[in-house]
Amino acid sequence: MPTLAAPAAMTAQPLTLDGITHSYGGGLAVDNVTLEVKGGELVALLGPSGCGKTTLLRIVAGFIQQGNGKVTIDGRPIDTLPPNRREIGIVFQNYALFPHMTVAENIAYGLAARGESREVQAQRVEEMLATVQMARFADRKPKQLSGGQQQRVALARALAMRPRILLLDEPFAALDKNLRLDMQIEIKRLQRQFALTAIMVTHDQDEAMAIADRIAVMSQGRIEQLGTPVQVYDEPATLFVNNFIGSSNLLNGQVEAAFEDGYRVALANGAVWSVVSKARFEPGQPVVVSVRPEQMLLADEPAPDRIPVTLKLSLPIGGELIHDVVSASAESIKVAIARRPGISSADMALGGTGTAYCGLADHARPALFSASNP
Template identity: 50%
Template structure:
């Protein structure tokens, strides 16, 4: 894997998939069993962490409670024996960058969670790292604060042009922040690409279900030529224009479509599958309809509709499937996707 200079790359995956292990390998906190790691053409596989010129923001911030904000930020410079005058100037610049210039003399316990997060970021930036590593830094923040911190981080990273590796299990965070996303599962990178590529063109059933919402249907592939495919769902025939090049062999397959690609229609309408409303969840401007659908691999699919068009439980509907933008994957039993 090559991380481009100045890009914001996110390692995205479920708990235990290896993303923090990979981050620790880059940082030098773990010894690699094999392979090589380069930073700007320098081989650093055996180099100790303090010589790699890497800035790190941990999930718990790891601030020194007995030190002031300024002293916390200055810590990395002092261990590198940077002259006092230069240290003071760089600390002021780093605190200004994260909008904490008026908090230099406070202790961490006098700060909010978001302010502590900014101190940790300033401490990582003040050493002028070649690479910035962030291990789920926003997981302890409430939703609104987390969103504002995401915006601030991206603005700072873009302004500095700093190569950044960000770890998260939050798909929305990854989609909104990243130049590219590496989706991980069981110690492997399943797909790497721009957020739109990952979301719109997932290369596997795991990626399709982990990133974004997915409606999955049990189907039979009868024939395909290029991206055109003829499938059966039950005894209903559908002709699809797939986004993928690697189509599985004819036989049992799983059809993937995004909820926003489906639409409600009359029961029995051509190009639709039968469903009934199990639950309607109000979400403000829209409602999520959770539908019982015999054709779905799990027996359940989801659609979003304007709140004014929400239907009550028990309503019978048709769900029209899209002609374009779908994918077929080798069949996997429900619950076995990884």
């Protein structure tokens, strides 16, 4: 491999957003966002369409001048720098390759614009093509490539500039599901290899869980929770985060008593559960208990902490059997159980009785939220 100046890499630089606020004229698109991305860390901005992810990314890139707040890289403010002097690489959803240029010309474009010698350009192009495993396609035009290949070129073009920061805006959204996983692994590998500090925008929670070191879950221009994938999944800070990440059953209930580390909750369906929670609730307060389908079980024996249910439907989805059951208070509950080969319904699993009792698995960690304050 040609040796240029050692990859800028290796000294990953932290990126800080401090009180970023932006409005396009109407309401706030980004509302006082503060976020510190550590050197070499990949943070995913995850949230529904319109919550301000792209706006935030474009502010970091310098395409939008924010109304308020500041952006620093390695402690130095970059707000007055034009985009091309921020040393930030960007990959968009739609590849944004120059259609009339070859793959090699696309990758060299930024280097040429920056005044790098032809020799450096050629070396860097060769190196980047090898890095993204596209050496064979150097002379093709973008339209002669598949979506995944185009996205590899877009990535090579961004990395060729040896950016300090890599920004990715829904980079896999246009790709097939199978290809997406390959590209996710590829991006993660390159981000590590080049020790890049990175922000990736996505509305796909699986993607964020798979690729990010930490996830910032956004809603209406604000960060609702910042944490590792496991933290936001296992300990959602708000009902919004709970509902946006993974699927869950929401059961109404009332706090009966407080313990040292949680509460006893009487569910509207009659079951009584002990729920660990650090949040503050008063006895008598209406609450919503959230349980992931994979943290529930179906049994054929009743118990005080089990909900009598009728089986509606069982779906064998790959390695899981998803049961849709309904309680006497007409709540629909989903229970996901690891599926044994040959089993396709709960009736078969339960021995054909038709009725069942739905409870918490041993490892269950239900979450508790105030019913009045979603």
